[in-house]
Amino acid sequence: MLFTRKKITTIVDELTTFFFSVGSNDMVVKIKQKPDGFHIFFASNFDIKMQRTVEHLEENLTRGRAPEIEESYWGLNGSGDFQDENELILIGAMIDSAQVEICEGYATLNLFRAF
Amino acid sequence: MIERILWTVAIATMLFSLLFDTPIGIAQGVWKIILHPDGLITDYSKVGGFGATFFNSGLIMSASIIIIKKSHATISGPTIACVFLMAGFSMFGKNIANIWPIILGVYLFSRHQKENFSKYVYIALYGTALSPLITVVALESGNLVQKLLAVILCGTLIGFLLPPLATYCLRVHQGYNLYNVGFAAGLVGTLIVSVMKSFGYETTSSLIWTYENDPRVIAYIFLLSASLMAGGWFMLDDKKSIRRIYRHSGRLVADFIILDGLPITLFNMGSLGIFASAYILITGGTINGATMGGILTIIGFGAFGKHLRNVVPVIGGVYLGSLVKVWNIYDPSVQLAALFGTALAPISGQFGWQYGVLVGFLHSSMALNTGILHGGLNLYNNGFSAGILALIIVPVIETFKKRKDHF
Numbered sequence: 001m002l003f004t005r006k007k008i009t010t011i012v013d014e015l016t017t018f019f020f021s022v023g024s025n026d027m028v029v030k031i032k033q034k035p036d037g038f039h040i041f042f043a044s045n046f047d048i049k050m051q052r053t054v055e056h057l058e059e060n061l062t063r064g065r066a067p068e069i070e071e072s073y074w075g076l077n078g079s080g081d082f083q084d085e086n087e088l089i090l091i092g093a094m095i096d097s098a099q100v101e102i103c104e105g106y107a108t109l110n111l112f113r114a115f
Numbered sequence: 116m117i118e119r120i121l122w123t124v125a126i127a128t129m130l131f132s133l134l135f136d137t138p139i140g141i142a143q144g145v146w147k148i149i150l151h152p153d154g155l156i157t158d159y160s161k162v163g164g165f166g167a168t169f170f171n172s173g174l175i176m177s178a179s180i181i182i183i184k185k186s187h188a189t190i191s192g193p194t195i196a197c198v199f200l201m202a203g204f205s206m207f208g209k210n211i212a213n214i215w216p217i218i219l220g221v222y223l224f225s226r227h228q229k230e231n232f233s234k235y236v237y238i239a240l241y242g243t244a245l246s247p248l249i250t251v252v253a254l255e256s257g258n259l260v261q262k263l264l265a266v267i268l269c270g271t272l273i274g275f276l277l278p279p280l281a282t283y284c285l286r287v288h289q290g291y292n293l294y295n296v297g298f299a300a301g302l303v304g305t306l307i308v309s310v311m312k313s314f315g316y317e318t319t320s321s322l323i324w325t326y327e328n329d330p331r332v333i334a335y336i337f338l339l340s341a342s343l344m345a346g347g348w349f350m351l352d353d354k355k356s357i358r359r360i361y362r363h364s365g366r367l368v369a370d371f372i373i374l375d376g377l378p379i380t381l382f383n384m385g386s387l388g389i390f391a392s393a394y395i396l397i398t399g400g401t402i403n404g405a406t407m408g409g410i411l412t413i414i415g416f417g418a419f420g421k422h423l424r425n426v427v428p429v430i431g432g433v434y435l436g437s438l439v440k441v442w443n444i445y446d447p448s449v450q451l452a453a454l455f456g457t458a459l460a461p462i463s464g465q466f467g468w469q470y471g472v473l474v475g476f477l478h479s480s481m482a483l484n485t486g487i488l489h490g491g492l493n494l495y496n497n498g499f500s501a502g503i504l505a506l507i508i509v510p511v512i513e514t515f516k517k518r519k520d521h522f
Binding site: 007063064066067068069070071072074075076082087090093 | 185188189191193216230231233234235236237238261281282283284285286289295366367368370373374
């Protein structure tokens with residue numbers, strides 16, 4: 001598996017960029033490497049006016065892993081400002097599962113990426 | 116469903132070839148195409164006739180679908196873009212003989228990295244942009260064994276260089292050049308051709324171009340586009356939702372199938388095909404193998420980043436440029452620059468139409484001067500120049516654009 005750790009950092013980078021774009025000023029990241037893969041915990045506040053944008057997160061993160069998209073485009077993660085929801089598709093293509101909880105201006109994400 | 120659509124187009128394209136030639140004539144035409152050097156610009160319709168061109172295109176389209184399917188890749192927007200691009204470039208540079216060494220090279224790279232080939236399937240197919248290099252190597256080598264060894268070596272070299280470079284190139288243009296592998300292939304082509312030149316190889320530019328419009332060819336491209344549009348329209352319950360697609364910038368990775376669904380995507384692909392074909396005809400151009408390659412590529416990327424809102428300003432910029440520059444809008448290279456310049460459509464979609472016009476204006480100048488670097492052996496010359504242009508333009512726009520967020 002090439003650049004596995006680098007890919008994890010780009011996922012976190014893209015999520016950080018996304019939450020900055022929706023008004024976050026308080027984020028928590030926790031990454032745990034286990035025998036089956038990487039578990040990423042990400043929690044952040046956001047501007048309540050951006051609720052609808054944040055609600056798209058789960059939809060885009062749970063589309064299933066797509067190795068061919070990952071390998072072709074993972075280098076894009078974290079590049080530039082967050083502009084479009086389609087940028088989250090790339091994270092979705094790089095993870096095996098995602099649990100997203102959103103309530104009152106706060107989002108909690110549990111992502112898993114198998115080796 | 117997507118797979119069925121792709122197969123229908125591939126088989127229809129092969130059957131369409133029978134309108135131009137007999138099966139024997141087609142076979143002879145394909146043979147001529149295989150033996151002919153493929154550097155830019157080599158319109159296969161002039162080399163082997165339209166019958167062989169359509170057959171070669173349908174054949175490579177079928178091969179691409181099989182390769183993607185066998186690799187167990189997800190069939191979605193990028194698949195459509197890739198398969199249509201392969202079909203398009205099989206009308207002016209890729210043929211059933213010269214694509215395999217590069218695909219084999221990327222396959223060997225995946226084995227070397229102990230990775231599944233499915234991860235690199237798109238890079239392998241897009242990487243066939245350098246197929247003319249394979250033809251040159253084959254033609255320059257001695258006997259059959261030497262030819263085989265030389266093309267396998269060359270394909271392997273390209274296959275090992277392209278995947279890491281393509282990933283790196285993305286960071287350079289930040290996804291604003293839709294033909295990313297074209298950018299990477301341009302760099303690899305420049306390197307290889309420079310080394311070849313230092314050993315005495317001389318590059319020659321060629322312009323093999325069909326100047327006459329054939330009503331059957333025009334009918335094919337309009338029929339294909341109209342069918343896609345109609346298919347999308349009738350599958351769609353809420354007709355007004357078609358406009359949804361225009362909200363996307365188109366920057367990589369804009370998979371319209373995932374974002375807006377198949378019906379809207381099909382409608383978008385068809386409308387782009389009609390627009391691009393009409394543009395070529397209205398500006399006095401020709402629908403031949405090369406321009407059809409451009410139109411099919413635009414149609415394909417109608418599932419992966421392009422729509423009328425982000426494409427029209429770029430083509431408009433190329434058109435405006437031709438009014439004040441030293442060439443005509445109907446010159447072969449300028450026709451291709453207009454069609455393939457839409458690689459920069461995400462700049463228009465993201466920053467506004469005026470930037471789209473600007474990059475279109477600049478792109479035609481760039482594209483007409485980058486070919487010399489790789490000796491015309493990178494078929495995605497416009498993708499190469501678009502990458503360089505995006506690298507220059509995007510940081511400047513991002514620095515000077517008005518920001519709500521000053522951080």
